[in-house]
Amino acid sequence: MRALIPGGLFLASLLALPVQAQSVDFRAQARCLAVYEAAAAAVEQGGGDKALVKSFDQNRQRTAVALASRRDLPTGTNAAVIQSAEADKLEGKGRDALVTEAKACDKALGY
Numbered sequence: 443m444r445a446l447i448p449g450g451l452f453l454a455s456l457l458a459l460p461v462q463a464q465s466v467d468f469r470a471q472a473r474c475l476a477v478y479e480a481a482a483a484a485v486e487q488g489g490g491d492k493a494l495v496k497s498f499d500q501n502r503q504r505t506a507v508a509l510a511s512r513r514d515l516p517t518g519t520n521a522a523v524i525q526s527a528e529a530d531k532l533e534g535k536g537r538d539a540l541v542t543e544a545k546a547c548d549k550a551l552g553y
Contacts, residue, residue, distance in 0.1 A: 466551055471509040472521045474547035476528035478502035481544035484537040498544055501553050508551075 482498040485491060509521050532540065547553075 466508075468509060468512060468515055468519070468521060469524055470547075470550055471505050472524040473528040474544075474551055475502055475505050475509065476525050476532060477540065477543045477547050478505065480529065480532045480535070481537075481540040484540045488537055490537070494541070501544075501548060501551070504553065505547075505551060 478498045478501050482495045482502070485495050485498070515521070532543075535543075
């Protein structure tokens with residue numbers, strides 16, 4: 443019986459993804475993917491809070507799944523290209539600035 447509960451939770455979370463995916467702009471999701479990745483790397487590199495890194499990694503994974511499951515992207519849209527461009531914009535930013543942006547992404551994405 444215990445195996446059914448996590449499976450049910452997983453299924454419920456998958457069903458909830460399309461609602462979130464369509465309520466948030468795909469560009470914001472792609473940007474937040476880049477922000478979470480950069481923030482986690484900056485915190486890890488500075489020997490920082492492991493719980494914070496784990497949180498950023500989990501949010502990055504959730505956002506990646508939400509973005510990948512979208513069905514409303516305009517034809518020819520490549521989210522990976524947008525994410526790469528956003529990652530380029532983040533280069534040179536400090537740890538604190540990246541953490542602040544990651545927390546702003548949490549609010550924008552509803553995490």
